[in-house]
Amino acid sequence: MTTRRTFLHLAGASAALGLAGFPSIARAAGPRVVIVGGGPAGATAARYLKRYAPDAEVTLVEANPTYTTCFMSNEVLAGDRSFDTLQVGYDAMRAEGITVVHDRVTGVDATARTVTTQGGDTLSFDRCMVAPGIDFKYDAIEGYSAEVADSTMLHAWKAGPQTQALRQQLESMEDGGTFVLVSPPNPFRCPPGPYERVSLVASYFKRHKPRSKIILLDAKDKFSKQGLFTEAWEKLYGFGTDDSMIEWISGSNGGGVTKVDPSTMTVSSAGAGDFKGDVVNIIPPQKAGRLAFDAGLADGDWVTVNKGTFECLDVPGIHVLGDASAAAAMPKSASSANSQAKAAVAGVLALARDQEPPSPKLANACYSIAGPEFGFSVAAVYQFDDFENHLKPIEGAGGVSPANADPSIRAREEVYAHSWFENIKTDVWGV
Amino acid sequence: MHISKRGQRRLGLATLTVGLAAAAAPALGDEPAVDHALEIMAGSCTFCHGPNGVGVGPAVPTISGLHAEQFAYMMRTYQDDTNPSTVMGRIARGFSEDEIEQLAVYFEGLPFERPAQPAIDMAMAAEGKELAAEYCESCHENEGRDGEGVGILAGQKLVYMRYAVEDFLEGHRDMERRQARKFRELMDAHGMEGFEKTLHYYASVK
Numbered sequence A: 001m002t003t004r005r006t007f008l009h010l011a012g013a014s015a016a017l018g019l020a021g022f023p024s025i026a027r028a029a030g031p032r033v034v035i036v037g038g039g040p041a042g043a044t045a046a047r048y049l050k051r052y053a054p055d056a057e058v059t060l061v062e063a064n065p066t067y068t069t070c071f072m073s074n075e076v077l078a079g080d081r082s083f084d085t086l087q088v089g090y091d092a093m094r095a096e097g098i099t100v101v102h103d104r105v106t107g108v109d110a111t112a113r114t115v116t117t118q119g120g121d122t123l124s125f126d127r128c129m130v131a132p133g134i135d136f137k138y139d140a141i142e143g144y145s146a147e148v149a150d151s152t153m154l155h156a157w158k159a160g161p162q163t164q165a166l167r168q169q170l171e172s173m174e175d176g177g178t179f180v181l182v183s184p185p186n187p188f189r190c191p192p193g194p195y196e197r198v199s200l201v202a203s204y205f206k207r208h209k210p211r212s213k214i215i216l217l218d219a220k221d222k223f224s225k226q227g228l229f230t231e232a233w234e235k236l237y238g239f240g241t242d243d244s245m246i247e248w249i250s251g252s253n254g255g256g257v258t259k260v261d262p263s264t265m266t267v268s269s270a271g272a273g274d275f276k277g278d279v280v281n282i283i284p285p286q287k288a289g290r291l292a293f294d295a296g297l298a299d300g301d302w303v304t305v306n307k308g309t310f311e312c313l314d315v316p317g318i319h320v321l322g323d324a325s326a327a328a329a330m331p332k333s334a335s336s337a338n339s340q341a342k343a344a345v346a347g348v349l350a351l352a353r354d355q356e357p358p359s360p361k362l363a364n365a366c367y368s369i370a371g372p373e374f375g376f377s378v379a380a381v382y383q384f385d386d387f388e389n390h391l392k393p394i395e396g397a398g399g400v401s402p403a404n405a406d407p408s409i410r411a412r413e414e415v416y417a418h419s420w421f422e423n424i425k426t427d428v429w430g431v
Numbered sequence B: 001m002h003i004s005k006r007g008q009r010r011l012g013l014a015t016l017t018v019g020l021a022a023a024a025a026p027a028l029g030d031e032p033a034v035d036h037a038l039e040i041m042a043g044s045c046t047f048c049h050g051p052n053g054v055g056v057g058p059a060v061p062t063i064s065g066l067h068a069e070q071f072a073y074m075m076r077t078y079q080d081d082t083n084p085s086t087v088m089g090r091i092a093r094g095f096s097e098d099e100i101e102q103l104a105v106y107f108e109g110l111p112f113e114r115p116a117q118p119a120i121d122m123a124m125a126a127e128g129k130e131l132a133a134e135y136c137e138s139c140h141e142n143e144g145r146d147g148e149g150v151g152i153l154a155g156q157k158l159v160y161m162r163y164a165v166e167d168f169l170e171g172h173r174d175m176e177r178r179q180a181r182k183f184r185e186l187m188d189a190h191g192m193e194g195f196e197k198t199l200h201y202y203a204s205v206k
Ligand SMILES: Cc1cc2nc3c(=O)[nH]c(=O)nc-3n(C[C@H](O)[C@H](O)[C@H](O)COP(=O)(O)OP(=O)(O)OC[C@H]3O[C@@H](n4cnc5c(N)ncnc54)[C@H](O)[C@@H]3O)c2cc1C
Pocket: A036, A037, A038, A039, A040, A041, A042, A061, A062, A063, A064, A067, A069, A070, A071, A072, A073, A074, A103, A104, A105, A106, A131, A132, A133, A134, A156, A157, A158, A189, A190, A193, A197, A289, A290, A291, A321, A322, A323, A324, A332, A333, A334, A335, A336, A337, A365, A366, A367, A368
């Protein structure tokens, strides 16, 4: 008992000393790690790598000089938040000794241990971490394409100019118009996200365009936090009555979308007919970010990894984390990506030093906001099971916010959601 | 309330081990003593609580620098819902007694930092200072900085403390008898506004 506690004190104390910036003792150079992608997964990895191994040479390659968070972007669509609060830069990370390069990575060579970029650079590494996020399967829907997604029927599922453009479309829509949202099949980034979006657009309509309607076409029969969203829609938007602002058409009712026609703004469903929208938001089926395919890391739509170290099972030496990896039972979320990145960093350091990687315990929590003072969450804690290569939810823990909670609890969760947003930005980017 | 003998011993231990760690670091070779399994576990808290347990957001409480006993007590009472929570019950139930103790000692070893809280009204804080001295300081000593058995109020998030007070007043969170009496006295003399001023004051303490 005493020994363990003393040891823990030791560990805690030395971590604190590291933070206080004690003069570092001269050491042999640490591992060279190149990280591709500066989203929640890659940026967390870069910062925590530097924290635990100050002697590591950490290079982050990110295509864009500014990152725009998807999380809280639904509030921007509703006019409840300014776009610039979604944006973060990389200067704080540079100040921590991380080399940040803005370029697009075109190849990762695991044998030569190099990363090549569009700008013509070749970067050498001992280990590489790849966190490119997601890409869309445009061709899963007839008539849809990257061009259509960029001009008329937006996705806004990677935040940035698309977020601003969709906000514009919603603002220009006349009262009495129809907003059609197409929700994708599993698995996809942020399982509660489409339903939060529908809720917040409804909240905007209720205040500014109360005669408008929302059609939610779904490939699925159930969705994340369904009970809580349904409760919110009933309480706030008349769901279940003749006068409901929101109509949800499930997969078994034919809600899956097969075809679109941008010239008439029409969406064709598998079994529920055609729908014309004044604003149409297609969230397409998803797969790992393009680099996962170009670099030969993907296995099907996603990258299969050791879920303890996030090392790619097919390509040793390359760790793939965040949305691009298949990390069930964890959902694809910023919180998951942040938690996983810390395990991946420990894995990278252990493997670079020929040590046994730790068996990580991770967590996810996703807040959703369904209207004014109406927040709720889903949370889970996971233990890595190396025999099954599974992230196993701890029984008895986790779950969603209680049904029919007191309004003051829903209000608190909205406030905590905003607080989470500020805190995770700081944990990920140091801003 | 004074720092107990036990508290003093703990402090002594902490100082001693800091010395040891500094001395031991070079002997451990080319890497500092990092317990990665524990770091990852603590990392599953910081996307909500902020890096090192210190948040910049307005509400999620800071959890570093808390006395390990108080920290573990909060986690255990979240687990069985004797302490009300929006989300912590669901999180805390994912950790064993032993893991809670490790986390408690880990976060105790990190400093409770006090980033600026823009929502604080300095005029209210000024009035709250006297109220705090009269109604709270007997337990929340050293301007709320000493957290043993009571939690740290100095520089804690204003919104979190407001929720805690609501929970105490509505009977969702247990109060000891003397605490309940002080709450009643403050309420009788100054109403909710008295609490609000007191909390603005505690949140403003650097
Ligand atoms: C509307 C919406 C709401 C959401 N809300 C929440 C929420 O409330 N909570 C939550 O936890 N999660 C939420 N999410 C999910 C969250 O945004 C994602 O899970 C998270 O962004 C995944 O992080 P990532 O680092 O894996 O990928 P990304 O965030 O996509 O980051 C990938 C980065 O890699 C860069 N990149 C890609 N390819 C290359 C290349 N070849 N070279 C260089 N750079 C490259 C990209 O520019 C990008 O910056 C939401 C998502 C959406 C769409």
